[in-house]
Amino acid sequence: MKKGNTSLAQFIITKRQARNLSQQELSELSSVTLDEIQSIEQGLVLFLATTVRQKLAKALKIENKEIKQYEKKADFNLIDKSKKDQIRELILLNSSNPDFEINCPVCGEKLITRIAKLYDLEDNLVLNPKARCPKCPFQLND
Numbered sequence: 001m002k003k004g005n006t007s008l009a010q011f012i013i014t015k016r017q018a019r020n021l022s023q024q025e026l027s028e029l030s031s032v033t034l035d036e037i038q039s040i041e042q043g044l045v046l047f048l049a050t051t052v053r054q055k056l057a058k059a060l061k062i063e064n065k066e067i068k069q070y071e072k073k074a075d076f077n078l079i080d081k082s083k084k085d086q087i088r089e090l091i092l093l094n095s096s097n098p099d100f101e102i103n104c105p106v107c108g109e110k111l112i113t114r115i116a117k118l119y120d121l122e123d124n125l126v127l128n129p130k131a132r133c134p135k136c137p138f139q140l141n142d
Helices: 008-018 023-030 034-041 050-060 064-068 081-093
Strands: 112-119 125-132
Touching (some): 008 064, 081 112
16 A cells, blocks of 8 residues: 555555454454544544554554554644743643643643653752643653
C-alpha cells in the first residue's frame, strides 16, 4: 500500500481486514481497547502513542515504521515560546487544584500534566512543569 492520500485509519482498516480480523479480535490480539481501535479507524486519532503503535504492529504482523508513516506530523513551530510559557505558568499556579484542566494547543485534547521536582547544584528545589498530549505528539518537557 502506497502512502499517497491514505490515512492512518484507512491503513489500519486495510491491514486488519487483510488478516481477516474484526475490530474486537484486533483489540484482543493487541491489548488495545476496542474504543481506541474504533477511534483510530474512524479517523479521530491521527498520531499513536509508541506503545499503541508497537502493539498494533505486532498484532497486524507489520513493522512499527509502516504504521508511523501514516501518522499525521505536527508542526510545533506553530506554537510560540510565549504560549508554552503560559502553559507552564498555568500548571504551576494550579498544581494543587485536582479539577485543573488545560487543553493541548495543537489538537485541543486535555493535557496530562505534572510537576517534576528537581534540585540545582546548590541544592535548591526547582519546580519544572511538564505536559503531554495523549492524542498528538505535543510535549512540554524542556
